[in-house]
Amino acid sequence: xxLETVIRGIFSSLFIASVIxxxxxxxxxxxxxxxxxxxxxxxxxxxxxxxxxxxTGVMVSAFTGSIWLAILAGIIxxxxxxxxxxxxxxxxxxxLFIAGLAANLMxxxxxxxxxxxxxxxxxxxxxxxxxxxxxxNIPLIKxxxxxxxxxxxxxxxxxLAFFSVFLVYIFLYRTRFGTHLRAVGENPEAATTLGIxxxxxxxxxxxxxxxxxxxxxxxxxxxxxxxxxxxxxAGRGWIGIAAIHLxxxxxxxxxxxxxxxxxxxxxxxxxxxxxxxSQLVQMIPYATTVVALAVYAIQQRQAALERMKxxxxxxxxxLAAEHQG
Amino acid sequence: MQPIIEMKEIVKVxxxxxxxxxxxxxxxxxxxxxxxxxxxxxxxxxxxKILYGIEQPTEGEIIVDGKSVTFKSSLDAIDHKIGMVHQxxxxxxxxxxxxxxxxxxxxxxxxxxxxxxxxxxxxxxxxQFGLFVQPDAIVDSINVGQRQRVEILKTLYRKxxxxxxxxxxxxxxxxxxxxxxxxIRTLVQQGKTVxxxxxxxxxxxxxxxxxxxxxxxxxxxxxxxxxxxxEQMANMMVGREVFLNITKPEMHRAEKRxxxxxxxxxxxxxxxxxxxxSFNLYAGEILGIAGVEGNGQTELVEVLxxxxxxxxxxxxxxDEDILDHSPRDIRLKxxxxxxxxxxxxxxxxxxxxxxxxxxxxxFRAPYKxxxxxxxxxxxxxxKELIKQFSILTPNGKLPVGSLSGGNMxxxxxxxxxxxxxxxxxxxxxxxxxxVGATEFIREELVRIRTKGxxxxxxxxxxxxxxxLSDRIVTLxxxxxxGVFPKAAEVSEEELGLYMLxxxxxxxxxxxxxx
Numbered sequence: 001x002x003l004e005t006v007i008r009g010i011f012s013s014l015f016i017a018s019v020i021x022x023x024x025x026x027x028x029x030x031x032x033x034x035x036x037x038x039x040x041x042x043x044x045x046x047x048x049x050x051x052x053x054x055x056t057g058v059m060v061s062a063f064t065g066s067i068w069l070a071i072l073a074g075i076i077x078x079x080x081x082x083x084x085x086x087x088x089x090x091x092x093x094x095x096l097f098i099a100g101l102a103a104n105l106m107x108x109x110x111x112x113x114x115x116x117x118x119x120x121x122x123x124x125x126x127x128x129x130x131x132x133x134x135x136x137n138i139p140l141i142k143x144x145x146x147x148x149x150x151x152x153x154x155x156x157x158x159x160l161a162f163f164s165v166f167l168v169y170i171f172l173y174r175t176r177f178g179t180h181l182r183a184v185g186e187n188p189e190a191a192t193t194l195g196i197x198x199x200x201x202x203x204x205x206x207x208x209x210x211x212x213x214x215x216x217x218x219x220x221x222x223x224x225x226x227x228x229x230x231x232x233x234a235g236r237g238w239i240g241i242a243a244i245h246l247x248x249x250x251x252x253x254x255x256x257x258x259x260x261x262x263x264x265x266x267x268x269x270x271x272x273x274x275x276x277x278s279q280l281v282q283m284i285p286y287a288t289t290v291v292a293l294a295v296y297a298i299q300q301r302q303a304a305l306e307r308m309k310x311x312x313x314x315x316x317x318x319l320a321a322e323h324q325g
Numbered sequence: 326m327q328p329i330i331e332m333k334e335i336v337k338v339x340x341x342x343x344x345x346x347x348x349x350x351x352x353x354x355x356x357x358x359x360x361x362x363x364x365x366x367x368x369x370x371x372x373x374k375i376l377y378g379i380e381q382p383t384e385g386e387i388i389v390d391g392k393s394v395t396f397k398s399s400l401d402a403i404d405h406k407i408g409m410v411h412q413x414x415x416x417x418x419x420x421x422x423x424x425x426x427x428x429x430x431x432x433x434x435x436x437x438x439x440x441x442x443x444x445x446x447x448x449x450x451x452x453q454f455g456l457f458v459q460p461d462a463i464v465d466s467i468n469v470g471q472r473q474r475v476e477i478l479k480t481l482y483r484k485x486x487x488x489x490x491x492x493x494x495x496x497x498x499x500x501x502x503x504x505x506x507x508x509i510r511t512l513v514q515q516g517k518t519v520x521x522x523x524x525x526x527x528x529x530x531x532x533x534x535x536x537x538x539x540x541x542x543x544x545x546x547x548x549x550x551x552x553x554x555x556e557q558m559a560n561m562m563v564g565r566e567v568f569l570n571i572t573k574p575e576m577h578r579a580e581k582r583x584x585x586x587x588x589x590x591x592x593x594x595x596x597x598x599x600x601x602x603s604f605n606l607y608a609g610e611i612l613g614i615a616g617v618e619g620n621g622q623t624e625l626v627e628v629l630x631x632x633x634x635x636x637x638x639x640x641x642x643x644d645e646d647i648l649d650h651s652p653r654d655i656r657l658k659x660x661x662x663x664x665x666x667x668x669x670x671x672x673x674x675x676x677x678x679x680x681x682x683x684x685x686x687x688f689r690a691p692y693k694x695x696x697x698x699x700x701x702x703x704x705x706x707x708k709e710l711i712k713q714f715s716i717l718t719p720n721g722k723l724p725v726g727s728l729s730g731g732n733m734x735x736x737x738x739x740x741x742x743x744x745x746x747x748x749x750x751x752x753x754x755x756x757x758x759x760v761g762a763t764e765f766i767r768e769e770l771v772r773i774r775t776k777g778x779x780x781x782x783x784x785x786x787x788x789x790x791x792x793l794s795d796r797i798v799t800l801x802x803x804x805x806x807g808v809f810p811k812a813a814e815v816s817e818e819e820l821g822l823y824m825l826x827x828x829x830x831x832x833x834x835x836x837x838x839x
Binding site for chain 2: 170174175176179180182183186187189190191193194195196307
């Protein structure tokens with residue numbers, strides 16, 4: 001295939017729709033991670049929670065035949081793993097990164113173990129029949145050329161993901177609890193003196209992040225595909241964490257960062273048809289992550305330096321003014 | 326005037342055995358401005374933490390508005406209309422001023438935060454008490470004086486009637502201090518009561534109705550401010566120091582070893598902490614710095630040892646300006662340093678005693694052999710030092726964190742003294758350690774001074790400064806206020822007046838002794 005076909009592909013409605021589709025399982029963990037991050041407990045187990053959610057959803061749907069029970073069970077499993085992380089970190093004071101690492105390893109090993117016990121297969125769950133969430137065709141919009149193809153026909157999870165950006169925004173900035181959550185993350189001591197329970201607030205923040213990460217996992221196993229695969233999250237939980245930082249810890253920013261990563265992923269899919277070593281192409285989303293984070297870090301440092309200089313200058317000016325007066 | 330707060334026979338013993346308050350009686354009348362003064366470590370902060378419910382007293386009774394109370398946390402104190410403005414502000418930097426004021430008690434409308442109301446109540450409080458703030462400004466972008474007003478508004482939003490201000494002027498410029506005083510007067514006019522912690526006697530005279538003086542965990546007395554002079558207060562604060570029993574051979578001062586010229590330092594927020602400080606260090610002499618903590622001593626030591634960058638000046642050692650060189654560079658010039666904070670800058674807590682003993686020299690011969698360390702030599706040398714400095718430990722391979730404070734300090738002293746320093750900068754060398762180790766370290770200081778080392782001694786323990794030093798300099802608000810060429814001939818009362826900024830020597834008077 002020629003480069004021209006690839007470029008034409010990038011400007012097609014199908015490509016844009018695929019960016020939206022691919023961004024979904026990044027937006028979910030990123031939104032969840034954002035809530036935990038602003039509360040001061042970065043959820044390092046997003047990746048593991050996605051795997052657990054993906055697995056639980058598939059299994060429960062296969063055995064109960066109910067999509068709703070499956071989603072509920074997936075969420076509960078995700079929340080439990082998040083709370084486990086919280087217990088280790090907040091009550092037993094273990095290091096957050098080590099506890100997160102343990103949770104991730106446990107999730108990846110545990111899902112494969114249970115998969116083998118239940119299906120007799122260590123790779124995927126193709127032997128059991130999983131349900132998938134329905135696609136949504138939006139009336140009227142679906143009939144608009146180009147736009148309809150982009151906006152309509154996605155799985156219900158995709159719409160939920162984008163709607164959750166709005167929900168998280170309202171939660172963090174307009175509700176009392178969300179505000180306290182941010183205060184706890186920025187200055188726990190100040191929050192404590194005002195009677196806000198830091199440990200409880202952080203636990204709840206982790207539980208919320210568990211809900212979102214589990215939805216992200218189920219988006220992979222019950223919308224993308226209709227089965228669970230070993231290590232299904234494939235790094236999306238980690239990229240979600242990168243998106244939180246790149247998006248400056250603001251819901252809309254984090255969403256845009258997630259879409260950027262989705263875009264990089266979609267590009268690498270497109271380029272896969274070219275005669276370039278596939279390993280190189282598959283690197284694109286991850287290389288984008290590294291570059292984006294580096295640029296962001298440099299910017300942040302610049303801003304901090306500017307702030308300090310401004311501060312010192314103001315103070316010196318006011319001293320000088322006093323001196324004259 | 327009826328008392329609104331009575332604290333009776335308050336005793337506070339911390340878990341580590343430190344007695345912070347020893348039978349303190351403290352009474353505050355309704356509607357007054359009550360200053361609480363004392364040197365650092367006098368117990369005034371502990372007393373206020375008890376009143377605000379952060380610490381629980383070991384013994385004693387607290388009566389608020391005629392009723393005996395027990396505070397389990399600061400929330401209980403808030404319920405009794407007590408508010409406190411801490412020295413380090415308790416604000417959320419990315420929130421607006423108004424969001425910080427209402428934090429924890431936000432007004433709601435239909436389940437969501439009523440953002441208009443948040444701004445309104447802040448504006449109302451701000452107008453009512455003359456505490457000017459801009460409600461929608463982000464806290465991160467406002468200056469220290471404004472931040473302090475936000476803290477005061479926070480307590481007022483929670484209906485505080487009694488406000489505790491913990492050293493509120495320590496971070497303010499003179500102009501901001503005047504604004505604060507105006508605000509305090511407005512508060513009192515509207516029926517509030519203010520407790521004002523400070524050690525600046527000028528401010529006590531200016532703002533307070535009554536003053537309580539504390540020293541070494543005890544209450545020395547409460548008096549009407551108009552009835553006492555600053556000199557009398559200074560004497561109550563500093564009092565009689567215990568002189569140490571140290572035999573000091575006669576001083577033989579020799580050549581100049583370090584020349585400190587016009588050193589300045591700005592805090593992160595741009596406040597001048599050191600203002601053109603100049604003095605010299607001579608071989609065979611201990612120069613002591615006397616001052617109430619927080620007047621620039623810490624920063625002076627950090628600048629001299631390369632831990633912080635100065636805002637100008639010169640430090641001449643062996644004809645070379647070493648100011649703002651790296652700590653290693655400065656050490657290689659022969660400047661040894663006993664740091665103020667043992668655990669942060671003195672030792673690597675998880676490394677072994679041996680490693681801590683060689684950490685300033687491992688990269689040089691004879692310890693370095695090719696790319697490896699000569700562990701045999703490390704072993705013999707550290708055994709020698711452990712013996713020579715009587716460090717109590719089964720062996721040198723143990724982590725230094727397993728030692729008591731006194732023995733840990735001996736490890737630092739052993740390292741610094743055994744490098745045969747050209748100049749030694751000792752900051753709080755005996756703080757928080759047992760009597761035996763304290764005596765040992767003091768004797769060692771005198772010993773190497775007599776051998777010809779130039780020593781700069783900074784200590785919050787005035788008795789230590791007075792009995793060890795040959796010459797004393799007083800530091801107040803980052804400036805040298807006096808120099809006393811014969812330490813043995815100056816009284817603590819006299820030093821107190823200079824340490825608290827009541828008296829100053831002129832630059833001409835000081836010049837020939839610095």
